[in-house]
Amino acid sequence: GQSLEQPSEVTAVEGAIVQMNCTYQTSGFYGLSWYQQHDGGAPTFLSYNALDGLEETGRFSSFLSRSDSYGYLLLQELQMKDSASYFCAASGNTPLVFGKGTRLSVIA
């Protein structure tokens, strides 16, 4: 099976940078995805890492270390609209499993 651990909450200031971590335990791991979910909305895909290293998409970057079973999502130039829950999800030889999510609050 698979399990993922994420901090439950993080607060950051508008314009700053925030890092949200994810550690996983899994068998047959293929890759780590990140999803954003606003209150009352559907999860939306942000990024996916299959290989070690950093993937950058605009203000969002995601990192994976397969040897450490660890990844993180980095958000730069935080905006108020980034306030949401962020989930990591692992894919492998078991179906896509989500962590419990980190609730990000961006304050002025």
Next chain:
Amino acid sequence: EAGVAQSPRYKIIEKRQSVAFWCNPISGHATLYWYQQILGQGPKLLIQFQNNGVVDDSQLPKDRFSAERLKGVDSTLKIQPAKLEDSAVYLCASSLVGWSTASEAFFGQGTRLTVV
């Protein structure tokens, strides 16, 4: 392209009643997922289909939940009889590639079920 369609958006039922949810995935997506999301928690996988075959249903409470995906396209999820703890948002998602290498799943807006 059209997204994942789900209906209804909201449903309120009494405990012990039955309810069904419908999902139409993105055209051409072979993999379809049903997730249960309780308020404040991450989505929990209930069942995953690859075309019209079940890949994983290990967390589906089979005494009360059932799901089918006829002809490998639309899917329905049924609860019979419902319990108070079934109150949650039921999310349907689909992805293009096979489950072992799925990198992006597209989610519908979900059905918010309240059992009273």
